Amino acid sequence: MKRFYILLTLAAIVMLCCQCTTSKELRQAKKGAKSTQYVTLNNYFVRNDVDCSKMQRLVLDSQQEFDAYFGPAAIMGERPTDINWKEQFVIAVLLPETNKATMVTPLGVKQSPGNVLFRYQVNRGRKTSYTLVPFSAVALKRSTSPQQLQVFFIED
Numbered sequence: 001m002k003r004f005y006i007l008l009t010l011a012a013i014v015m016l017c018c019q020c021t022t023s024k025e026l027r028q029a030k031k032g033a034k035s036t037q038y039v040t041l042n043n044y045f046v047r048n049d050v051d052c053s054k055m056q057r058l059v060l061d062s063q064q065e066f067d068a069y070f071g072p073a074a075i076m077g078e079r080p081t082d083i084n085w086k087e088q089f090v091i092a093v094l095l096p097e098t099n100k101a102t103m104v105t106p107l108g109v110k111q112s113p114g115n116v117l118f119r120y121q122v123n124r125g126r127k128t129s130y131t132l133v134p135f136s137a138v139a140l141k142r143s144t145s146p147q148q149l150q151v152f153f154i155e156d
Helices: 002-030 063-069
Strands: 038-040 044-046 056-060 070-072 088-094 098-112 115-132 135-141 150-155
Touching (some): 002 150, 056 063, 056 150, 063 070, 115 135
Antiparallel strands (some): 038 135, 098 115
């Protein structure tokens, strides 16, 4: 029994240390971060073969990666937002599948050298008779390879 409590305490300490490191990295990324322009992607849906059992935070660098998660949804003659993959890349947050009316709204994107901070808000509504995968995706101007960036997703 004593060993169990010791292991539990050690696990808690390790988790706290990991959270402190992330918080420290986030504080450093916020220093000198400036608002940057972005384009909200409209008229897309999350493909039904994507595992939506947990939240996913994505950085997508090509049409092939994007197509693995999203499909175009032409609604009443409106076309999906165009993405120029030579000049842009996409960051997205997908929430778990739900039967509640849920909207994910981008609030802003800030950049500092080597970092991107994506702020978004989740609004949950009433229970519905259907399920959906709430998401928000934005296209950002490519200044460096997205793989070289550290992306922070901040829910407000």
